[in-house]
Amino acid sequence: MLWTEKYSPKNFDEVLGNVKIKDEILNWTEDWLLGKTSQCILLIGPPGTGKTTMAHLAANEFSEYIELNASDKRSYDILKNTIGESSLSKSLYGDGLKLIILDEVDGIHGNEDRGGTRAINQIVKDGKHPIIMMANDPYSKRLQSLKPKCNTLIMRKVHTNSIVSLLKKICVKEGVEFEEHVIRNLAKRSNGDLRTAINDLEVIARGQERITSEDLELLSSKDDIVNIFDTVRTVLKSKDPKRVRAAMRVDSEPSFILEIITENIPKEYEKVNEIQSAYEKISQADLYLGRAFNTRIYTYWKYAYELMGLGVALSKAETYKKFSRLTNSSIFPKLSKSRGNRNLEDKVAEKMGHKLHASKKVVKEQFPYMKIMFQNDETAHELATYFDLADDEVKLFRSRKIKVKKSKKKPTKSNKSATSISTPKLSGDPKVETSKKVDVEAKVSSKKKSRSKKVKNEDKAVKKSSKDTENENDSEKTSKDSQMSLFNFKK
Ligand SMILES: Nc1ncnc2c1ncn2[C@@H]1O[C@H](COP(=O)(O)OP(=O)(O)OP(=O)(O)O)[C@@H](O)[C@H]1O
Numbered sequence: 001m002l003w004t005e006k007y008s009p010k011n012f013d014e015v016l017g018n019v020k021i022k023d024e025i026l027n028w029t030e031d032w033l034l035g036k037t038s039q040c041i042l043l044i045g046p047p048g049t050g051k052t053t054m055a056h057l058a059a060n061e062f063s064e065y066i067e068l069n070a071s072d073k074r075s076y077d078i079l080k081n082t083i084g085e086s087s088l089s090k091s092l093y094g095d096g097l098k099l100i101i102l103d104e105v106d107g108i109h110g111n112e113d114r115g116g117t118r119a120i121n122q123i124v125k126d127g128k129h130p131i132i133m134m135a136n137d138p139y140s141k142r143l144q145s146l147k148p149k150c151n152t153l154i155m156r157k158v159h160t161n162s163i164v165s166l167l168k169k170i171c172v173k174e175g176v177e178f179e180e181h182v183i184r185n186l187a188k189r190s191n192g193d194l195r196t197a198i199n200d201l202e203v204i205a206r207g208q209e210r211i212t213s214e215d216l217e218l219l220s221s222k223d224d225i226v227n228i229f230d231t232v233r234t235v236l237k238s239k240d241p242k243r244v245r246a247a248m249r250v251d252s253e254p255s256f257i258l259e260i261i262t263e264n265i266p267k268e269y270e271k272v273n274e275i276q277s278a279y280e281k282i283s284q285a286d287l288y289l290g291r292a293f294n295t296r297i298y299t300y301w302k303y304a305y306e307l308m309g310l311g312v313a314l315s316k317a318e319t320y321k322k323f324s325r326l327t328n329s330s331i332f333p334k335l336s337k338s339r340g341n342r343n344l345e346d347k348v349a350e351k352m353g354h355k356l357h358a359s360k361k362v363v364k365e366q367f368p369y370m371k372i373m374f375q376n377d378e379t380a381h382e383l384a385t386y387f388d389l390a391d392d393e394v395k396l397f398r399s400r401k402i403k404v405k406k407s408k409k410k411p412t413k414s415n416k417s418a419t420s421i422s423t424p425k426l427s428g429d430p431k432v433e434t435s436k437k438v439d440v441e442a443k444v445s446s447k448k449k450s451r452s453k454k455v456k457n458e459d460k461a462v463k464k465s466s467k468d469t470e471n472e473n474d475s476e477k478t479s480k481d482s483q484m485s486l487f488n489f490k491k
């Protein structure tokens with residue numbers, strides 16, 4: 001267990017500094033339980049000052065709590081779906097209040113996810129359940145609309161003297177002798193951030209009998225690590241656990257660090273068994289990262305860090321005495337090159353999915369068949385019209401423009417200027433087009449009817465679940481039926 005967890009405050013009395021804010025949170029908790037308030041709290045303050053810690057302590061007072069991270073985009077869906085519902089329906093147990101802890105509301109995605117801000121604002125407005133939101137940057141634009149609606153509490157850095165006393169307490173409990181000035185130095189350099197102070201102490205004191213000023217040098221070398229390449233170089237060059245762990249504390253996304261280490265392993269390591277062992281650690285680290293993102297249990301991150309850092313570092317028998325030129329990951333340029341195409345695929349899949357009542361994923365699985373169907377001019381035209389695809393969207397399935405036979409009928413006003421396949425009235429006679437569309441829809445719905453007859457015989461529970469539009473299997477089935485009807489509708 002990390003020392004920051006081991007020595008994390010177990011109650012509000014143990015939380016250092018920010019006395020007034022502690023009281024405010026305690027009073028707020030009581031008020032909610034007594035039904036005296038429906039306000040939410042916005043805690044803004046520097047890192048490592050106890051925001052998350054206090055939110056967790058407050059959570060003990062309520063019957064349930066849910067913790068989400070605003071910089072993880074998936075949280076918004078959860079907010080909209082889970083919390084959206086739960087904020088209407090109260091829990092069966094206890095006071096029925098579910099505390100919502102939302103971290104990093106000044107999240108890293110900037111203005112990208114307006115939907116997220118909207119979802120948060122909506123839940124704040126509902127006021128059915130207590131919410132504690134946390135942020136670091138008081139000037140963040142994303143907070144401007146939230147601040148007036150919340151009880152906004154600005155936290156301060158923790159005083160050096162308080163940090164000194166906590167670090168001393170930890171040393172005593174861990175049986176580590178210390179020199180007074182070393183502890184004071186650690187406290188000062190943490191700049192009011194208790195997480196940094198405790199972590200730094202752990203780096204130099206864990207497993208030691210005493211700590212001296214020499215140990216502080218190790219930390220200075222940690223501060224010299226200015227970029228991710230220094231981290232990767234240390235991981236590949238060193239076998240010293242302390243140095244590697246310190247180097248891994250670079251301020252960068254874990255998945256990005258993983259990518260750069262992955263890319264550079266064979267540039268430094270020469271023996272096959274070392275490379276194999278290092279990549280095994282990388283794949284395990286990747287599993288933990290995936291787990292952390294999927295479950296939002298971010299404590300998995302630390303296993304990922306250990307595996308990709310120390311795991312890779314200790315995969316070598318000896319350190320190499322050579323200079324290796326490290327390179328950036330090759331995956332990111334590749335991904336950014338294909339981004340345009342991926343966006344287009346998403347757009348088209350969404351349009352088609354809407355018509356086919358299928359998820360984007362299922363529709364994308366049909367793309368290879370679409371490519372074949374789009375080779376025929378007439379079918380291509382009908383499909384493009386049915387799905388309302390623009391010229392550039394059709395390019396996803398065929399490179400040539402769709403040639404449309406001119407209608408022999410007298411051109412009407414509406415089709416005189418029509419040249420694009422995205423115009424629904426292209427075939428000349430809007431009535432013909434509409435009847436085709438109706439025909440297609442009738443076929444799709446008759447398929448659906450026959451399917452629902454089958455479903456009738458099935459178990460009721462299954463029937464219920466088939467209503468769920470999110471259900472992949474169901475959408476797949478629908479999609480396949482619709483797909484079949486697409487094959488048939490050409491007259
Ligand atoms: N006020 C405090 N009193 C005692 N320990 C603290 C305090 N603040 C932080 N710590 C220690 O630091 C660790 C991290 O603190 P916490 O996660 O609460 O910080 P935070 O303010 O949420 O930081 P961030 O803004 O980075 O999320 C805690 O687990 C605890 O060990």
Ligand SMILES: [Mg+2]
Nearest residue numbers: 051052103134
């Ligand atoms: Mg926090």
